[in-house]
Amino acid sequence: MAEKHYVVQGATCQCKFSVAPETDILQVKTQTKHYANDEGEEKLIASHKDIGQTMKKNTFGKCKKQPSGSDYLPCQTKITKWSGFYDKITLSNKGNPLLEDSKATCPMGAPDCIIIKDHGQTADLSKKNTESSSPEVLYEILPGVNFSELEDNVLMINNK
Structure with a gap:
């Protein structure tokens, strides 16, 4: 795990199939005990169990994978799985922490089409x-x- 940051609530994600590279904010909904980068108040650690509609807006704008005439249909973000998580630690929700280079899969996109632009931790x-x-x-x-x-x-x- 050398020099990689845990992903926390508030991390910024982006889909490579977004027409106008929009981002959305990750929400941790699967656990309430494990925090990073603060005094245990806001930045819950995200895990590979954070799937489904776990983004703040649940959209990355219009989706290139959903053409509709001369335009594209809106993205409806639904994460089906995460890859690249840290499997040497297990949180209380039986999830493994996400790392800044973890990637997510959406049923409309391809495997690992959602990346983490910013892990959410601050100095x-x-x-x-x-x-x-x-x-x-x-x-x-x-x-x-x-x-x-x-x-x-x-x-x-x-x-x-």
Whole structure:
């Protein structure tokens, strides 16, 4: 799994058969216990069990696989399976976490026609980051601040 991110709720997906490469947002509907990249509030880890209508809009716009005269019919996203998930971990829903290079299959498209454009995790500085960082590292991030003169509570960060 070297250097790959877990896919979380809010990840952006795209189908290669979308006429005007539209994206949709992945919703995790199969589990409520496993989070990544936050304090266990929003970013549920997606798994290969997240199939069916698991996108926010459930459409990628018009589908090239559904021609209709001089136009195309609207996409109705329904994921039938995922590939490229991390099979060395099993979540409580018996699902394996999706990785940023996992792909999904739709019955209208071909296998692996839906890709993950953005895994959904963000790099946020949190209280835990500052507590575990050495003064030298903090100085590199925030030059000009003399951390030896500051009280410990100055480094408390509220990310809300």
